Amino acid sequence: MMAKTQDLVRRLAERAEAVCRHYLSAGRRQGRYWQVGDISNTPGRSMFVRLQDSPNGPAGKWTDAATGEHGDLLDVIREALGLADFADVIKEARRFLSLPQPEFEERQACQRRASVPSGSPEAARRLIAISQPIADTLVETYLRGRGVTALLGTANLRFHPRCYYRPDHHDSTETWPAMVAAVTDLSGRITGAHRTWLAPDGSGKAPVDVQRKAMGNLLGHAVRFGYAREVLAAGEGIESVLSVRELMPGMAACAALSAAHLAAILFPDTLRRLYIVRDNDPAGDGARDTLIERANTAGIETMALSPMLGDFNEDLRTLGRDAVRMQIRRHLAPEDVARFMLG
Structure with missing residues (x-):
């Protein structure tokens, strides 16, 4: 399974510019790099994707100079489409490359590889990764409705348009828009996440029994x-x-x-x-x-x-x-x- 994933990463790297033009369309080519604001496809110049192999590293690798985050083109696809399941990332990569889709067993292996304990710090980090900045979203609408307009320095707040909500003592799940907050330690490492489910128009909190829930390791952090x-x-x-x-x-x-x-x-x-x-x-x-x-x-x-x-x-x-x-x-x-x- 690992070898097949590495093969996909290699194939995507061979078409790095095409991948960037498709999934990071807000950016543009600058010499041997694709330059964009961040992995969420925000306009800007903080994130660099290497388009060719070089002494500094292989094609397809990216670094966000503002946050220190880095990764490969599978991460770009995951973030661009908001995919939480690694199997869906693989499926999208194969679709982009016009490759046959994996068999059922391979898909199940992908799902097992991607699974993490519910409510764990790793699950919190994945939720933060697939959420987006709050600018021009329902989170901004919600906060302004509560009199909060000074939003400089609020990068640890994110927006998820369809965040899962499971009512207490029920097996079924719902989705609501949510303000997702990254809980971090003193070094800035994400240890948990906090969700505030919102009304569909951002006018207030969602009409659910428990409107806020936290996950991950919170003690001592914020x-x-x-x-x-x-x-x-x-x-x-x-x-x-x-x-x-x-x-x-x-x-x-x-x-x-x-x-x-x-x-x-x-x-x-x-x-x-x-x-x-x-x-x-x-x-x-x-x-x-x-x-x-x-x-x-x-x-x-x-x-x-x-x-x-x-x-x-x-x-x-x-x-x-x-x-x-x-x-x-x-x-x-x-x-x-x-x-x-x-x-």
Whole structure:
């Protein structure tokens, strides 16, 4: 099976430019490379696909200079068509090359090779890989409907148009559009994913019993917005943390996804001041108290940012930007007001 896959990779590499023109149509040839924004076919110049063998490597290999990701043309086909099943990637590659389709047994072997435990970090990484950037998608519509417009630095948020949803205690599955968030460790490695299922028009969450679910390894990790150095804002929910960043888009922030996980987040070695974006409930009180104790032990200054209502997104939507700005400003260190706060 491995030999046959390698043969497909070799055949695709022999037609690397044709593959790129078909699956990465937003890019263009630049000398011996095909240049495009990323593997999701976004216009730009960050990703390079080698079109010819060279001393630096074989044809068909690609690298995204912005993210450090790399791979081969099977990865390009998988991402272009949003294929989660490796057998479907093989089938599409053979179709493109006008090769006979594999027999049933070979297809089953492909499926076994591609299978990973449900809910595992690897399953989370695959979900992130087949999702797309949020620009001009229902995720952007959903967030703007919740008052969140400062979306710079939100690359860890992705959109999946047909994300599987299985109701509790049911064998059947449904598909809904979803905001998919990458949970990462301090080095940026994806350890998990968080899904928020959305209404078909992005006007709110989907009408399902459990609108949010996480998968993978979450403890100590978070959904990160910006790169944390000496100052970080950490909270529970994605929308609440983004509501604070609405007034401080330059401050690095992270969403731990629950009070228990917020209390357990890992601190960057460079961190000197931590703003705790707490929810206004007993669980939020507990997370705040635990974080203060842990941070003080590590020599990190802490300041709690407390909402006037349930959380900062409720404040933003109900009370407005000016009220949220005033509430946050009174709890910031003076140097952080000048450095991070808008207006």
